Amino acid sequence: xxxxxxxxxxxxxxxxxxxxxxxxxxxxxxxxxxxxxxxxxxxxxxxxxxxxxxxxxxxxxxxxxxxxxxxxxxxxxxxxxxxxxxxxxxxxxxxxxxxxxxxxxxxxxxxxxxxxxxxxxxxxxxxxxxxxxxxxxxxxxxxxxxxxxxxxxxxxxxxxxxxxxxxxxxxxxxxxxxxxxxxxxxxxxxxxxxxxxxxxxxxxxxxxxxxxxxxxxxxxxxxxxxxxxxxxxxxxxxxxxxxxxxxxxxxxxxxxxxxxxxxxxxxxxxxxxxxxxxxxxxxxxxxxxxxxxxxxxxxxxxxxxxxxxxxxxx
Amino acid sequence: xxxxxxxxxxxxxxxxxxxxxxxxxxxxxxxxxxxxxxxxxxxxxxxxxxxxxxxxxxxxxxxxxxxxxxxxxxxxxxxxxxxxxxxxxxxxxxxxxxxxxxxxxxxxxxxxxxxxxxxxxxxxxxxxxxxxxxxxxxxxxxxxxxxxxxxxxxxxxxxxxxxxxxxxxxxxxxxxxxxxxxxxxxxxxxxxxxxxxxxxxxxxxxxxxxxxxxxxxxxxxxxxxxxxxxxxxxxxxxxxxxxxxxxxxxxxxxxxxxxxxxxxxxxxxxxxxxxxxxxxxxxxxxxxxx
Numbered sequence: 001x002x003x004x005x006x007x008x009x010x011x012x013x014x015x016x017x018x019x020x021x022x023x024x025x026x027x028x029x030x031x032x033x034x035x036x037x038x039x040x041x042x043x044x045x046x047x048x049x050x051x052x053x054x055x056x057x058x059x060x061x062x063x064x065x066x067x068x069x070x071x072x073x074x075x076x077x078x079x080x081x082x083x084x085x086x087x088x089x090x091x092x093x094x095x096x097x098x099x100x101x102x103x104x105x106x107x108x109x110x111x112x113x114x115x116x117x118x119x120x121x122x123x124x125x126x127x128x129x130x131x132x133x134x135x136x137x138x139x140x141x142x143x144x145x146x147x148x149x150x151x152x153x154x155x156x157x158x159x160x161x162x163x164x165x166x167x168x169x170x171x172x173x174x175x176x177x178x179x180x181x182x183x184x185x186x187x188x189x190x191x192x193x194x195x196x197x198x199x200x201x202x203x204x205x206x207x208x209x210x211x212x213x214x215x216x217x218x219x220x221x222x223x224x225x226x227x228x229x230x231x232x233x234x235x236x237x238x239x240x241x242x243x244x245x246x247x248x249x250x251x252x253x254x255x256x257x258x259x260x261x262x263x264x265x266x267x268x269x270x271x272x273x274x275x276x277x278x279x280x281x282x283x284x285x286x287x288x289x290x291x292x293x294x295x296x297x298x299x300x301x302x303x304x305x306x307x308x309x310x311x312x313x314x
Numbered sequence: 315x316x317x318x319x320x321x322x323x324x325x326x327x328x329x330x331x332x333x334x335x336x337x338x339x340x341x342x343x344x345x346x347x348x349x350x351x352x353x354x355x356x357x358x359x360x361x362x363x364x365x366x367x368x369x370x371x372x373x374x375x376x377x378x379x380x381x382x383x384x385x386x387x388x389x390x391x392x393x394x395x396x397x398x399x400x401x402x403x404x405x406x407x408x409x410x411x412x413x414x415x416x417x418x419x420x421x422x423x424x425x426x427x428x429x430x431x432x433x434x435x436x437x438x439x440x441x442x443x444x445x446x447x448x449x450x451x452x453x454x455x456x457x458x459x460x461x462x463x464x465x466x467x468x469x470x471x472x473x474x475x476x477x478x479x480x481x482x483x484x485x486x487x488x489x490x491x492x493x494x495x496x497x498x499x500x501x502x503x504x505x506x507x508x509x510x511x512x513x514x515x516x517x518x519x520x521x522x523x524x525x526x527x528x529x530x531x532x533x534x535x536x537x538x539x540x541x542x543x544x545x546x547x548x549x550x551x552x553x554x555x556x557x558x559x560x561x562x563x564x565x566x567x568x569x570x571x572x573x574x575x576x577x578x579x580x581x582x583x584x585x586x587x588x589x590x591x592x593x594x595x596x597x598x599x600x601x602x603x604x
Contacts, residue, residue, distance in 0.1 A: 053408050055415075100590050106407035107351055107548070108589055111540055115582045118537055122578045238419055241412055277423035284416040288409050289401050
């Protein structure tokens with residue numbers, strides 16, 4: 001058994017044991033990590049692989065969260081249906097953002113996604129009859145097919161979804177689509193010469209990123225039980241960008257590592273809550289200036305020695 | 315709508331637009347020089363207002379406080395250029411965008427830690443009851459904002475046309491390598507562009523403070539300034555002013571005619587329409603597409 005397999009087994013055993021050994025707060029924390037992992041994987045495929053800046057990943061997460069929440073509370077639809085519906089709506093809106101955005105790049109893309117972020121937050125505040133506006137929306141505990149999900153049940157559900165998301169991320173990353181993303185990032189002209197349509201590829205990347213964000217949003221509603229617009233503002237988008245920039249751009253495991261470390265870090269420094277934005281900003285800045293390849297890049301030789309080879313870094 | 319209401323609205327639209335124009339100008343100057351769009355510019359506006367607040371609390375008279383604020387702001391612009399921007403010049407656009415964003419996040423969070431979400435009002439000698447100008451009633455603060463924008467524009471035109479540093483900035487923005495070979499110190503030019511931009515941002519903060527009060531979210535107006543810059547075309551100084559004024563007037567009229575919800579949405583509708591149809595802006599010439 002190779003060393004990296006052993007690590008995966010240890011982490012998996014730990015993840016399974018959390019509801020048995022952990023306090024309810026620790027369970028909640030691990031659930032947040034898992035949700036952040038799901039969101040970060042989607043963003044990393046779009047930004048790290050396809051090279052498209054997105055400042056509105058948090059608003060896509062908001063769309064998933066609000067759709068799931070409204071379907072369960074206002075229309076009494078079971079969570080098992082509301083969650084995929086949320087993912088579907090988010091993917092659709094992500095694609096409708098990606099359609100005009102596929103022709104833009106760099107700065108102009110940053111502006112359009114920033115505009116999208118603003119429009120979503122205005123929409124949440126304007127339609128306060130439906131969304132609760134700035135006061136937020138409180139939710140019942142979710143139930144799956146008639147069974148209410150209690151702490152442990154919800155935890156294992158989130159864990160299962162996160163594992164599927166990681167698998168899907170790895171699969172996508174190594175599929176022809178994932179390679180097409182990399183080609184478009186590196187050179188649009190070369191991609192075209194290889195018969196990869198850049199517009200359609202970018203549109204696909206936007207839709208996939210939106211699907212992951214919508215899924216993360218739907219899980220977030222169930223886990224936190226309360227959503228309001230401040231959860232999904234520009235700082236949230238920047239936090240997600242910090243996850244992938246620190247973990248490693250273009251790497252699924254980078255998204256995972258970044259999400260784990262940066263979700264735990266503010267906990268390690270508890271009592272300094274007000275400094276969390278300063279901390280995130282400083283870490284993001286330091287990562288961009290000092291270590292553009294992220295943790296995965298910094299420790300690439302170590303990972304390789306563990307036996308994962310190049311695939312380990314993906 | 316009578317003529318009186320229409321011109322009253324135009325006046326307040328122009329004063330809002332002037333603020334957008336000033337911030338859009340402060341975005342355009344370093345962008346022109348170093349191709350870096352400073353997403354932390356909104357926080358430099360906020361910072362300017364808080365510097366003014368601190369200086370005023372030390373009892374400095376307004377006439378001394380304003381130039382002191384602009385100088386301190388310019389120094390902070392210089393510092394930002396040296397510490398954050400210069401190490402990443404030439405990096406991928408993602409790095410530039412996110413790094414300046416991160417910087418803004420840090421500044422805003424630090425301000426919030428120190429002053430919380432309180433709103434402070436900065437006393438200004440010109441603030442007072444509305445004046446009657448013909449049939450119109452005019453808030454003197456609005457007049458000062460519009461006049462300052464005019465004076466600033468004139469000074470910038472002189473600066474870029476007549477002074478050595480202004481000409482050097484234009485040369486660097488045209489071609490940094492050629493400029494360096496002509497003996498222009500490109501790094502000095504970058505530094506001065508950021509200092510100038512930070513000072514202009516602080517001026518916007520100074521002008522806004524008596525009207526809407528000082529709070530950590532003051533810098534949020536950067537979104538409007540960015541849209542103004544898109545309307546006018548990036549890096550075009552004339553375009554920035556034109557875009558800012560147009561956006562301010564459009565927003566005010568939309569608000570008056572169709573209500574607040576549409577007023578909030580209209581800038582983004584304009585943003586998306588322009589980026590789709592004419593990404594180089596109504597004024598600029600650089601295409602945005604790949």
